[in-house]
Amino acid sequence: MIKLNRDTKPAILVNNEKSWTTNLVDAVTNFGEYSKIPKEQKEKLLVHYRHQEIKNVLFQSSLQKCAFCETKPGESGNIEVEHFAPKSIYPELAFKWENFLPACRKCNGSKDDHDTLNNPIINPYDTNPEEIFHYNDIQIAANDAHEEIGKLTIRVCGLNSVRLMKPRADILVSLHSFSQALDEAIRDYEEAATDIKKQHRKRKIREAVEAIEVLANPSEKFSGFCKEYLKKCAAYHEAKSIVGE
Ligand SMILES: [Zn+2]
Incomplete structure (x- = not known):
């Protein structure tokens, strides 16, 4: 949400x-x-x-x-x-x-x-769901401060039903694999011996960042789930600081 x-x-x-x-x-x-x-x-x-x-x-x-x-x-x-x-x-x-x-x-x-x-x-x-919910793996959960209304929303709308956990699981696999690609791109960048190579590998990191950010675009399905993943993804934050954004 x-x-x-x-x-x-x-x-x-x-x-x-x-x-x-x-x-x-x-x-x-x-x-x-x-x-x-x-x-x-x-x-x-x-x-x-x-x-x-x-x-x-x-x-x-x-x-x-x-x-x-x-x-x-x-x-x-x-x-x-x-x-x-x-x-x-x-x-x-x-x-x-x-x-x-x-x-x-x-x-x-x-x-x-x-x-x-x-x-x-x-x-x-009316309410920003980011303040109410977080995700545990492929399940949505209520934050402690909003436990009652959060849990009721999840139950009433069936937000942890199999029909939603399955596609979240598929997206999670994609997100993990993008994250691994970022890790590799960062390692390659750090090991680059010349400035030209560094610039080239920085471009690779930028491409990997763009690829993973597409999933968190608000127009994409389950974008809230993806956005939270990125918020917690160390490789993503390291990559962003390298490409200077
Ligand atoms: Zn729905």
Whole structure:
């Protein structure tokens, strides 16, 4: 999970939020409760939140990834417009821009109708996940200072499920192998006998640094996991100081 920034509310929502919300809330009142609204009617009332204009702006703000698990579409099902506070409990928030979040089908399904207002979990648009979580090997874990909300978020979204640990393990192999390549490049650089050779080998280090940094780019899947690996990687920091960045 990485920190995300909310974009400006799309015009379609600015113009229709009020009437869409009123219609839904009226239906809840008429039928007594949300779950009693007939399926077809409920779908007609809700369909607007999946408007393409809303999806475009929302999905762009998460770089086309799931806001919770950082997978890309196709890996964990399509990205969907998810309601952070569930619309079944809070229909008055069904068309509120700040309540939307792009989430994959797996996270969305796992979170289901968890009541985030009474039992809060981390919303990466509001809180920097780097302050809440760290990684132990291929598992995400909560920092001591935020243990309760961190653990609940992991459990509710299923952030340590096999579907996420497996790809993290694959990336970890890549990261270790890039790190070994950096170690070798640094050794070659230190052993270079002439200035020309040193310059040439410094270039090799720079290339190796760029290769490993690609994995931590925010647009890449699991970039938070990769970023933390780099933060702790001694070879990476040594290489950065050699290339003077
Ligand atoms: Zn997800």
